[in-house]
Amino acid sequence: MATSLSRLRGVVHPAIKRLQSLSPLEPAAIAALEMALGSAQRFPARRELFSEGRPIGSALLVLEGWAARVRQLPDGRRQLISFGLPGDILGLYQLEEALASTTVAALTSVTVCPLPDGTHIPTLAQAYAVSRALDEAYLIAQVTRIGRLNAHERIIDLLLEFYERLSMSGLAADGRYHIALTQEAISDALGLTSVHINRTLQSMRAAGELTWTGREVVLHDPISLASTVGHVPARVCARVG
Amino acid sequence: MATSLSRLRGVVHPAIKRLQSLSPLEPAAIAALEMALGSAQRFPARRELFSEGRPIGSALLVLEGWAARVRQLPDGRRQLISFGLPGDILGLYQLEEALASTTVAALTSVTVCPLPDGTHIPTLAQAYAVSRALDEAYLIAQVTRIGRLNAHERIIDLLLEFYERLSMSGLAADGRYHIALTQEAISDALGLTSVHINRTLQSMRAAGELTWTGREVVLHDPISLASTVGHVPARVCARVG
DNA sequence: CGACGGTTTGACTAGGCTCAAAGATCGTGG
DNA sequence: CCACGATCTTTGAGCCTAGTCAAACCGTCG
Numbered sequence: 001m002a003t004s005l006s007r008l009r010g011v012v013h014p015a016i017k018r019l020q021s022l023s024p025l026e027p028a029a030i031a032a033l034e035m036a037l038g039s040a041q042r043f044p045a046r047r048e049l050f051s052e053g054r055p056i057g058s059a060l061l062v063l064e065g066w067a068a069r070v071r072q073l074p075d076g077r078r079q080l081i082s083f084g085l086p087g088d089i090l091g092l093y094q095l096e097e098a099l100a101s102t103t104v105a106a107l108t109s110v111t112v113c114p115l116p117d118g119t120h121i122p123t124l125a126q127a128y129a130v131s132r133a134l135d136e137a138y139l140i141a142q143v144t145r146i147g148r149l150n151a152h153e154r155i156i157d158l159l160l161e162f163y164e165r166l167s168m169s170g171l172a173a174d175g176r177y178h179i180a181l182t183q184e185a186i187s188d189a190l191g192l193t194s195v196h197i198n199r200t201l202q203s204m205r206a207a208g209e210l211t212w213t214g215r216e217v218v219l220h221d222p223i224s225l226a227s228t229v230g231h232v233p234a235r236v237c238a239r240v241g
Numbered sequence: 242m243a244t245s246l247s248r249l250r251g252v253v254h255p256a257i258k259r260l261q262s263l264s265p266l267e268p269a270a271i272a273a274l275e276m277a278l279g280s281a282q283r284f285p286a287r288r289e290l291f292s293e294g295r296p297i298g299s300a301l302l303v304l305e306g307w308a309a310r311v312r313q314l315p316d317g318r319r320q321l322i323s324f325g326l327p328g329d330i331l332g333l334y335q336l337e338e339a340l341a342s343t344t345v346a347a348l349t350s351v352t353v354c355p356l357p358d359g360t361h362i363p364t365l366a367q368a369y370a371v372s373r374a375l376d377e378a379y380l381i382a383q384v385t386r387i388g389r390l391n392a393h394e395r396i397i398d399l400l401l402e403f404y405e406r407l408s409m410s411g412l413a414a415d416g417r418y419h420i421a422l423t424q425e426a427i428s429d430a431l432g433l434t435s436v437h438i439n440r441t442l443q444s445m446r447a448a449g450e451l452t453w454t455g456r457e458v459v460l461h462d463p464i465s466l467a468s469t470v471g472h473v474p475a476r477v478c479a480r481v482g
Numbered sequence: 483c484g485a486c487g488g489t490t491t492g493a494c495t496a497g498g499c500t501c502a503a504a505g506a507t508c509g510t511g512g
Numbered sequence: 513c514c515a516c517g518a519t520c521t522t523t524g525a526g527c528c529t530a531g532t533c534a535a536a537c538c539g540t541c542g
Contacts, residue, residue, distance in 0.1 A: 055479065071385045074471045079388045081381050095370045097479040101378045129336045137342045139380050140322050144312045147320045147387045147432035151530070182488060191388035196530055198490060230315045238296065238338040392498070423520060437498055439522060455507090 013037060014169035015063050018087025021168045022130040029124035032116035036061065040113045043067075043106040050091055050104040058114050059092040065110035066180040068189070069102040080189035082138055083107075085162075087169045089115055089131050108180040130237055137234035146191040151200045153229040154190045159210070160231045163222060175219035179212075254278060255410035256304050259328025262409045263371040270365035273357035277302065281354045284308075284347040291332055291341040299355050300333040306351035307421040309430070310343040321430035323379055324348075326403075328410045330356055330372050349421040371478055378475035379406075387432040392441045394470040395431045400451070401472045404463055416460035420453075 012020070016033050019025060025033075040063055043049055049067060050056060067084035081102055084090050090104055092115065118125035141161060145154050162179065166172035183201070187194040204210055209225060211218040219225055226232075253261070257274050260266060266274075281304055284290055290308060291297060308325035322343055325331050331345055333356065359365035382402060386395050403420065407413035424442070428435040445451055450466060452459040460466055467473075 053476065069381070071381065073385075073389060077389045079385045081384050093374065095374050095478055096367075098374060099477055099479060101374070101381055101475070101477060126337075133334065133336050133339060133342070136377070136380075139377075139384065140310070140312065140342055143322050143380065143383055143387065144314075144320045146384065147430075148312075148314060148318045184488075189388075193531055194489085195491090195532085199530095202490085234342070235294065236340055236342055237336055238340060425520075434499060435521085436500085436523090440498095443522085 011170075013063070014171050015061055015087040018169040019124075019127040019131070022134075023123055023127040025127060026121065026123045029118075029121045029127070032118075032121060032124060033061075036113045036116045037063065038113075040111050043110045043112070045106050045108050045110075047106045047110075048103055049106060049110070049112065050100040050102075052100055052103045054100055056091045056093060056098050056100050060090045060112040061115045062086050062088045062090060063111040063113055065106065065108040067104055067106050067110050068185075070105050070188075071102050078188045079191070080185065082135065082142060083162075083189075084110075085165055085169070086171060088135075088165075089128065092128060092132055107185060133236035134234055137236050141234065142189075149229065151190070151192055151196055152204065154192070155186070155197065155200055155204065156209070156225050156229045157231050158186070158190060159217060159219060160222060160226055160229075161234075162217075163219060164233050175222045177217055178215055179217045180215065252411075254304070255412050256302055256328040259410035260365075260368040260372070263375075264364050264368040266368060267362065267364045270359075270362045270368070273362060273365065274302075277354045277357045278304065279354075281352050284351045284353070286347050286349050286351075288347045288351075289344055290347060290351070290353070291343075291345040293341055293344045295341055297332045297334060297339050297341050301331045301353040302356045303327050303329045303331060304352040304354055306347065306349040308345055308347050308351050309426075311346050311429075312343050319429045320432070321426065323376065323383060324403075324430075325351075326406055326410070327412060329376075329406075330369065333369060333373055348426060374477035375475055378477050382475065383430075390470065392431070392433055392437055393445065395433070396427070396438065396441055396445065397450070397466050397470045398472050399427070399431060400458060400460060401463060401467055401470075402475075403458075404460060405474050416463045418458055419456055420458045421456065 013033075015037075016025075016030065019029075019033065049060065052071070062084045064086055067088075067090060069081040069084075071079045071081060073079075084104065090112070091100065115128075116124065118128050138161065141157070145157050149157060159179075163172050163175065163177060166177045171177060181189075182194075183197045184194045187197045190197070192200075201212065205212065208220060210220060254274075256278075257266075257271065260270075260274065290301065293312070303325045305327055308329075308331060310322040310325075312320045312322060314320075325345065331353070332341065356369075357365065359369050379402065382398070386398050390398060400420075404413050404416065404418060407418045412418060422430075423435075424438045425435045428438045431438070433441075442453065446453065449461060451461060
């Protein structure tokens with residue numbers, strides 16, 4: 001049943017929770033999403049969900065796992081452009097015959113489902129619009145991060161962004177969350193080397209700023225971290241917090 | 242008269258030419274644009290067209306001059322996120338109550354006009370959609386540029402992007418165009434210092450890669466430059482070159 | 483147990499930054 | 513028409529953040 005899927009163990013599915021937090025959803029929207037949850041599809045890590053330059057099929061809603069838009073240079077250098085976390089939408093364009101401007105790859109095992117059509121469900125359409133606006137805000141944050149912050153600031157800023165985003169879907173709380181990335185992936189996102197990420201993380205641990213064991217991150221004081229690096233949460237709409 | 246404005250000296254206005262190159266425009270689209278040209282408004286250099294966090298009024302079409310999305314850090318560091326050249330659209334969002342996610346500032350004296358409503362003019366709406374998709378592609382290019390290219394590559398890649406974009410509006414040809422940026426602005430865009438931009442430009446001149454006198458840039462061999470830095474022009478739609 | 487992916491460490495290098503000041507260029511007003 | 517100020521470009525010397533290359537370590541999974 002749809003209800004059992006979206007409220008597994010009595011909890012709203014993180015993806016639905018995120019969209020709900022972007023714009024309060026009407027019952028028809030919830031129903032459409034719950035229906036979509038039924039046709040989930042799984043991609044193993046490293047698999048491509050979209051390929052650069054190829055036509056985009058239908059948009060996807062991320063249910064579980066982390067994906068990323070990736071650009072690969074001819075000589076092997078790799079840049080992660082942006083991330084797709086649970087509740088994020090991949091490949092959402094209103095352009096006919098759109099081509100994917102970047103490859104989207106699964107960083108972990110990723111489950112997705114087709115994005116329900118929002119054209120006749122106003123609150124759902126609104127949630128998609130907000131989601132899209134946030135995507136752009138994250139992209140802008142990424143430019144500023146790699147353009148003007150040093151290694152220490154870049155890492156903190158990115159970890160704070162993850163914290164805020166995962167909080168929307170209920171996957172983070174109290175500065176704590178599960179991070180699906182290797183140090184290598186972080187370095188590819190931040191325009192640094194994994195060696196430098198490693199050393200910088202060590203100094204951050206030594207400074208008591210965070211704990212990072214296995215895949216579990218704890219930011220000891222998100223608020224003070226945010227103020228030291230001048231991090232400001234994305235804000236795109238007067239109605240959304 | 243509208244016609245005399247859009248075809249000054251027998252030439253189609255660069256802004257219209259750009260939109261036309263994104264999607265062939267029907268007569269009603271041209272007429273709407275020519276009408277809008279009549280209510281042009283001028284902003285002097287450094288003036289803000291939109292302010293971060295403030296509600297966005299109506300979208301603007303750039304007619305002349307260069308604008309840029311800017312993010313300023315508390316300590317004075319500055320990052321240019323993206324550029325608005327003639328024919329580009331600023332502040333185009335389908336979100337109600339959208340807030341500007343970055344300040345947009347005039348880099349030179351800039352003339353704009355309100356963007357004509359495209360909802361009942363399909364080809365115009367299509368041009369806007371393509372323009373928006375290109376905006377995103379340029380943002381992605383910017384991330385890759387500052388994340389993974391060295392100073393030399395960053396400059397070439399950016400100058401090539403300007404060349405391609407200005408070519409669409411007829412403002413560049415044969416590798417030659419008028420660049421409205423100071424070395425300082427370039428450094429703010431590329432995440433480098435103006436001193437380093439200056440030195441790198443000198444080495445590029447010495448290598449015969451370009452000429453840059455006053456505000457006139459000549460890329461001596463755009464094709465070979467593109468191949469040396471692995472630059473690929475943005476491509477967002479199967480129908481658009 | 484070995485292979486694999488990820489993390490950590492060391493020694494050395496280099497690309498780009500900082501600070502500071504001197505030249506160019508250009509628009510403007512007297 | 514020239515002088516002035518403001519803005520931009522250029523140069524120099526020294527430093528530092530982050531990169532490179534290489535190897536060891538570690539956990540885990542088949």
